[in-house]
Amino acid sequence: MDVGCGTGRDALFFARHGCRVVGVDASPVAVELCLRRRDELGLSDRAAFVCDEVGSASLSETLRAHLNGGPVVVYARFFLHAIDEEAEASFIKIASELVCERSILAVEFRTHRDSMLRKETPGHFRRYIEPARLVARLGASGLQVDYLVEGFGYAKYRADDAHTARLVCTRAAAA
Template identity: 40%
Template sequence: MASSKSDYWNQYYARPATNARPVPSQFAVFVAGELGGPHRVIEFGCGTGRDSLFFASYGHQVTAIDSSTTAIEHGQALASELGEKVDFIQADVNTPDLPSLITEAGDRTAIYARFFVHAITEEEQGTFLDSAAALTKSGDVMAVEYRTIRDQSGTKETDSHYRRFVNPADFDHAAAQRGFRVQYAVEGFGFAKYKHDDAYVARRLLVRD
């Protein structure tokens, strides 16, 4: 399964690269406004680095992680072209000792994951949260946005993507078990529109106790 998922995402990102600065997601803009001063931002499921490049442009120290070799290569090339410093790491959420691959720096850390939680299994979600806990300390934050159980019947622009529709209460409980408490929570349509796909998503900003 891991191999087939990797092959799928490599093929998905095997489209012509662009040198244009990508427009950040609505969620990245929201999170940047909440962070205030510089953070070590660690993005899980970065794709080609759209949001990671945005955070780097605002002076954050950014590590961008994705399992797709193709996506990472595109992100690295674009960062070089735009003159942004982003540390891209090709790794899966199940990569052994993943936190040890990430550079330690700064006083504050933000874990960032947009449309990542619903693209992994429930077991992998637990592994992701374990890594988030290992990478953070009291006062650090985790920002996530994902499709919820109320999004199952909506139109999808990319039908072939693996999707797991997440119960926000279950996610909050799993995060709480790792020492994260919800500081901000909202759900609904209109937060992540893409063409005909208006996903019903949950947004969470959590703080590490």
């Protein structure tokens, strides 16, 4: 599941490599583009795209219908820092519901260390997230961070070398 899939670049990459993917984005224009690109690539059997807000009451149920149970990867690249804290809380709630045994949550986001750096696209809304605080919020939702790395070189775009963090979570073991 690619949350905040935008143009579908990552979702379609995964589908081309054999994964069954559900992309989610709040923009109807983005979802329409994803559907056209999916059909042009002949991936309609591997990729579905849903237009919905991460905070909507129906999203979790819609995603469950597409995912057919079993293990899942909830993937969000450059999504968390593009939404407000309320939407982040909704995202974490959905992720904690979907990440069951053998499932993972994988996210990449701009850290607080990126806030003063030059941006190639300066007009975008961005929050700068302190990784330790996000780890605490994930932990409070029953997820444990198994991998965390942060630094430069992970998300270069033209002259923009964002200070980003990547983390992978699983369901926390029962106490």
